[in-house]
Amino acid sequence: MADRRVVSGQHRRDSSSTSPSSPSRSLDSSNSSLDNIPGSVPRLSVFHHVGEGVPVRDEVPLLLGENVEAVYQDIAFLCPISSAGTGPIRGTLTITNYRLYFRPHQRENPVILDIPLGFVSRVDKVGGARTPGDNYGLEIFCKDIRNLRFALSKVDGHPRKDIFESLTANAFPLSHSGELFAYTYREKYPVNGWSVYDQTEELRRLGLPNESWAISRANEKYQLCDTYPAVVGVPAMISSEELVEVAKFRSKGRIPVLSWLHPDSLASITRCSQPLVGVAGRRCREDERLVQNIMDANAQSHRIYIYDARPKVNAVANMAKGGGYESEDSYQNAEFVFLDIHNIHVMRESLRKVKDMCFPVIDDQRWLSNLEATHWLDHVKQILAGAVKIADKVENHKTSVVVHCSDGWDRTAQLTSLAMLLLDSHYRTLRGFQVLVEKEWLSFGHKFNHRVGQGDDKHNDPDRSPVFLQFIDCVWQVSQQFPNAFEFNDYFLSTVLDHLYSCLFGTFLFNSDKERRDNKLSTRTQSLWSFINSKRAIFLNPMYCAPLDNKVALFPVASIRYMKFWKSYYCRWNPRMRPQDSVHLRHAQLLSLRDQLQAKVDLLNKELENKAGKEGAGSKRQDNHNPSLSARFESFNM
Numbered sequence: 001m002a003d004r005r006v007v008s009g010q011h012r013r014d015s016s017s018t019s020p021s022s023p024s025r026s027l028d029s030s031n032s033s034l035d036n037i038p039g040s041v042p043r044l045s046v047f048h049h050v051g052e053g054v055p056v057r058d059e060v061p062l063l064l065g066e067n068v069e070a071v072y073q074d075i076a077f078l079c080p081i082s083s084a085g086t087g088p089i090r091g092t093l094t095i096t097n098y099r100l101y102f103r104p105h106q107r108e109n110p111v112i113l114d115i116p117l118g119f120v121s122r123v124d125k126v127g128g129a130r131t132p133g134d135n136y137g138l139e140i141f142c143k144d145i146r147n148l149r150f151a152l153s154k155v156d157g158h159p160r161k162d163i164f165e166s167l168t169a170n171a172f173p174l175s176h177s178g179e180l181f182a183y184t185y186r187e188k189y190p191v192n193g194w195s196v197y198d199q200t201e202e203l204r205r206l207g208l209p210n211e212s213w214a215i216s217r218a219n220e221k222y223q224l225c226d227t228y229p230a231v232v233g234v235p236a237m238i239s240s241e242e243l244v245e246v247a248k249f250r251s252k253g254r255i256p257v258l259s260w261l262h263p264d265s266l267a268s269i270t271r272c273s274q275p276l277v278g279v280a281g282r283r284c285r286e287d288e289r290l291v292q293n294i295m296d297a298n299a300q301s302h303r304i305y306i307y308d309a310r311p312k313v314n315a316v317a318n319m320a321k322g323g324g325y326e327s328e329d330s331y332q333n334a335e336f337v338f339l340d341i342h343n344i345h346v347m348r349e350s351l352r353k354v355k356d357m358c359f360p361v362i363d364d365q366r367w368l369s370n371l372e373a374t375h376w377l378d379h380v381k382q383i384l385a386g387a388v389k390i391a392d393k394v395e396n397h398k399t400s401v402v403v404h405c406s407d408g409w410d411r412t413a414q415l416t417s418l419a420m421l422l423l424d425s426h427y428r429t430l431r432g433f434q435v436l437v438e439k440e441w442l443s444f445g446h447k448f449n450h451r452v453g454q455g456d457d458k459h460n461d462p463d464r465s466p467v468f469l470q471f472i473d474c475v476w477q478v479s480q481q482f483p484n485a486f487e488f489n490d491y492f493l494s495t496v497l498d499h500l501y502s503c504l505f506g507t508f509l510f511n512s513d514k515e516r517r518d519n520k521l522s523t524r525t526q527s528l529w530s531f532i533n534s535k536r537a538i539f540l541n542p543m544y545c546a547p548l549d550n551k552v553a554l555f556p557v558a559s560i561r562y563m564k565f566w567k568s569y570y571c572r573w574n575p576r577m578r579p580q581d582s583v584h585l586r587h588a589q590l591l592s593l594r595d596q597l598q599a600k601v602d603l604l605n606k607e608l609e610n611k612a613g614k615e616g617a618g619s620k621r622q623d624n625h626n627p628s629l630s631a632r633f634e635s636f637n638m
Helices: 160-171 199-205 240-249 285-296 312-319 344-358 364-374 376-395 411-423 430-443 448-452 467-481 490-502 513-518 528-534 583-614 616-623 629-637
Strands: 005-008 043-050 054-061 068-077 089-096 099-104 113-116 120-126 137-142 147-151 213-216 232-235 257-261 268-271 304-308 334-338 400-404 552-555
Touching: 054 099, 068 099, 068 160, 089 160, 113 490, 120 160, 137 160, 199 213, 199 430, 232 285, 240 285, 257 411, 268 376, 268 411, 285 304, 285 400, 304 376, 344 364, 344 376, 344 467, 364 376, 376 400, 376 411, 376 467, 376 552, 400 411, 411 430, 411 467, 411 552, 430 467, 430 513, 430 528, 448 467, 448 490, 467 490, 490 528
Parallel strands: 005 552, 268 400, 304 334, 304 400
Antiparallel strands: 043 054, 068 089, 068 147, 089 099, 099 113, 120 137, 137 147, 213 232, 232 257, 257 268
């Protein structure tokens, strides 16, 4: 097999300041990655009146399957980032079954709101019938940091009740006996994103089946665990009957199964949920044998590490609820490490503080102290540090690891997917990252519906938490330290997060593989990857160097001093935080330049090969000492 290489964080580029960027000159429109939805987009004409009753026509973009539900004239938008003294921005508010669209009447206020209603977390009525001034209206709280405030006039007869009901009915269709827009969206794409990931094909890519590991269909009808995929990788020596007993001993039946296998050492990453040991210290011989088989499958080491994502105090507290963690007395040659990653409730509160810090007003004087008070970067650092420990144990110590938290679908997914991203360059390609998300997050049952709350109005649900957002943030952190190692760019990561909320695609709907199959999402909705792969060029990183990244293991520095705040995502709605020039245009230019240079390299390599062919056998012998330009370039960079 080809040699694998290790790259440490010492080869990263210099970190930038965590302070806000300089203010921009103009107030741009509040658009996002959702503006690039391809295809034929019909536009509906909506008229409003300016001055002395002169009708002015607005064009409202509509997707295939999108319908206008209501149009409200002369609504005042209280823009929190407009210049002082400009007052409310008056315009036309259009509500469709997919989006909220606001276009101002005045040309001097170019703020256009085009927001998918899936972004809406809650809608509040502001003020009462006797409230003076602009304090009567609606406030909309979004999942992507923003809050929107509209002032309504009691004198002009604005029907606040009608607007409120129209907004809530279309933003929360599942709470109003409706259906998500993903089922109505009718756009056709040239590629089928649902075929990106195949469970059996991915296990075969990892080298299964072999003498130590087997592709098991014991969960084919989800009878073993209804939140696991139908096909899993398990040790070859374990029987289906033993897997049934293990499922009874692991929380929610989530048994230890294979996530990743090292191509050389066969050291593995397996994932599961906590054992149900309880205060009585229960044991399960089948579970102990399964962990022993995982260790024995790796001939390079006679130890196995069990990483528990939780703080130890939380793991001990779970014993009182029937859960807990493995005992060293029961699992021979196993070492236990607690990674001290906090639970979903702590992370939810941390993100709330981030929102308060970033929108609508950014306090430049207290930027760093406010950022520190959120503890967001502390949590991101802790997750990334845990993934680095796992990757180091597998790559450098050639030791297999088992990873779990409580139920094995939140922190476990963060750790396994990040460790796999560091260890396997395939997952750092555009298509490989899609496979990683499909495998470790979607097929293994991360509860996207409960964590995000797609289509319902239960904004106070304690199950809400930014678990997947933290994973994407960690990926961004690694890409900042290794800018040449990822085929995709920041815009791709932002787009994935936007469509986590948008409800335009079926990819992130429901909580498990079983639920998605039962609801026939692959035939009733479009996949996000169909959109991504049909617009591939805009998501590519011009600095990516595939030959240098092949079979390279990355080890970022997981220290708080190297953590950056992702301003281009969290602060993107504030024009003061936006870059002065177009990042997309710069990327397009760099990609074009890279393609030109690559074409020249290919041409020169071809000329060298032709020259070597003409010089005969003697020249061919010397050709061993004259590698191609690309090979020389790779050798020089290493």
